[in-house]
Structure formats: structure tokens, C-alpha cells
Amino acid sequence: MLKSVYVDTSALAKWYLNEARSQEFEDYITPSLPVAISRLTVLELRCLLARRRRAGEINARLETDVFAAFEEDVRSGALAVHPVEDAHIAAAVEVIARVKAQPLRSLDALHLAIALQIGAPTVATADRVMAAAATALGLKTVRFD
Numbered sequence: 001m002l003k004s005v006y007v008d009t010s011a012l013a014k015w016y017l018n019e020a021r022s023q024e025f026e027d028y029i030t031p032s033l034p035v036a037i038s039r040l041t042v043l044e045l046r047c048l049l050a051r052r053r054r055a056g057e058i059n060a061r062l063e064t065d066v067f068a069a070f071e072e073d074v075r076s077g078a079l080a081v082h083p084v085e086d087a088h089i090a091a092a093v094e095v096i097a098r099v100k101a102q103p104l105r106s107l108d109a110l111h112l113a114i115a116l117q118i119g120a121p122t123v124a125t126a127d128r129v130m131a132a133a134a135t136a137l138g139l140k141t142v143r144f145d
Helices: 009-016 022-032 039-054 060-076 086-098 106-118 128-136
Strands: 005-007 035-038 079-082 122-125 140-143
Touching: 005 022, 005 106, 009 022, 009 039, 009 060, 009 122, 022 122, 035 039, 035 106, 039 060, 039 079, 039 106, 060 079, 086 106, 106 122, 106 128, 122 128, 128 140
Parallel strands: 005 035, 005 122, 035 079, 122 140
Antiparallel strands: none
């Protein structure tokens, strides 16, 4: 069983951008390194940065610098990237069925399916719906919303 935390994109962004609860996230995550993320997280973080640049929240230089820092954290092993497999898609369908009271989005269900498959005992997120679903699935949840 993996003895790590699975970090979703909403929480991970706090490590790279100055957001509410960023310091709290950094204080939590630093002693937990390495932490698990997925290839989905890589895509979502890239998209989040581009979206914030287009919205004028960050400039192009910061977008580039943040993604470069993220890539360095992957290369250094601080972030362990797990692949997204077809079996995870099927497992995400089951996750949605298991937490039918939660309005879980498809990609959040995929994050949770990956966390379950890799045996991560804890999920860190800044998404309250995902946190509720993770808890319902029996995962320890650490919230940064």
C-alpha cells in the first residue's frame, strides 16, 4: 500500500500560486514529500495556468515559471506522477455510483479512482465536493478550501 498523499490539482495549485491557504498547504505537504499525483494533474495544472493567464490573473512569465517549477518537482521526485489507465476510467464510473449523493464531476471521480487504485490513504484537495466524496469512499481527507 502506498504510504503517500494523493494531491489533486485544486490543492497542488496552492503550492505554486499565492492563494488562500497556500502557506497552510505548504506546511502540510512539505513533510509529506514525495506525494502522489496523476498524469491528469499535469494536464489540469497546465490548463489552470493558461486559464489564469488568459483571465489576467497571472502574466505569461509567471505561467512559464510556475510550470517549469512544477516540472522540476516531478523530475526531482517530490511529485510522483501516476499514469491514467483505461481501468481508471471504469473505476471512476464505479466511484460515481458509490457516492451518488455527491455531485461529483467526472475528472474528480477519475482522481479518486486513481487514488484508490494506487492505495493512497489520504487525499488532499481544495474542492469540498471531492473531499466529501473521498471521505465517503473511506479515504482520509485533508481540505484546503
